[in-house]
Amino acid sequence: MAAQGVFATIYRIAALVPRGKIATYGQIARIAGLQNGARVVGWAMMACGGAVPAHRVIKADGGLCKDHEWEHIQRQLLLEEGVLFCKNGKVDMAQCQWNPTEDALSEL
DNA sequence: GGGCTGACTGACG
DNA sequence: ACGTCAGCCAGCC
Numbered sequence: 001m002a003a004q005g006v007f008a009t010i011y012r013i014a015a016l017v018p019r020g021k022i023a024t025y026g027q028i029a030r031i032a033g034l035q036n037g038a039r040v041v042g043w044a045m046m047a048c049g050g051a052v053p054a055h056r057v058i059k060a061d062g063g064l065c066k067d068h069e070w071e072h073i074q075r076q077l078l079l080e081e082g083v084l085f086c087k088n089g090k091v092d093m094a095q096c097q098w099n100p101t102e103d104a105l106s107e108l
Numbered sequence: 109g110g111g112c113t114g115a116c117t118g119a120c121g
Numbered sequence: 122a123c124g125t126c127a128g129c130c131a132g133c134c
Contacts, residue, residue, distance in 0.1 A: 006130060025116050029129080037129040038116035044131085046115050054115080065115040074115095112134090120126085 006032050010044040012108050013100075014052040020082040021098040022091055024060045031100060031108075056081075056098070062090035 009032040017023050025038035025045075034040060038060075045054040055077040058064055064071040079085070084092035 026118085029116080034129055036117065036127085038118095039114060039128085040116090040130040042115040043113090044115095047132085057115085059115085060117060068115065070115070110134105113132090114130105117128090118126105121124090 006034060006037065006040055007044055009033065009108060010041050011048065011052045013105075014045070014048070014054065014057055016100070016104050016107075017053060017056040017098045020096065022056045022058050022078065022083055022093070022096050023098040023100075024058060024093075026060050027098075027100075028057060031105060058091055062086070062093045064091075 010028060013028050013031050014023070025041040026036075029035075029037035029041045032041070041057065042065075045052070045057050048054050055074040058074070064074045075085070075089075078091065083096045086092050
């Protein structure tokens with residue numbers, strides 16, 4: 001896989017995230033084969049154009065993108081999917097962080 | 109064809 | 122706890 005670049009792999013992984021769960025940029029990057037390619041993932045999400053549930057991809061600290069209108073949309077979508085939020089306004093990663101299974105990754 | 113930028117992360121001072 | 126530095130890949134000038 002990844003013949004089209006890490007890009008395709010990232011989309012593939014992001015699409016595997018089930019409804020009501022979330023994953024971090026770094027997590028997806030690591031799965032995609034990148035050790036510190038979180039930026040690539042973030043950029044991929046920006047360019048996804050809705051092709052993948054980018055709203056399920058958040059920062060490692062449970063927060064959304066620092067300052068963007070997208071943050072509001074993301075939070076709203078996550079709430080609709082049943083993702084829990086902490087008092088600080090961050091995602092309850094302990095409950096909603098996606099735990100990728102080997103079976104799911106084998107489809108990559 | 110070279111260099112900068114970006115929805116990030118983790119380590120260091 | 123906060124600011125800075127370096128590392129990854131693809132797209133744009």
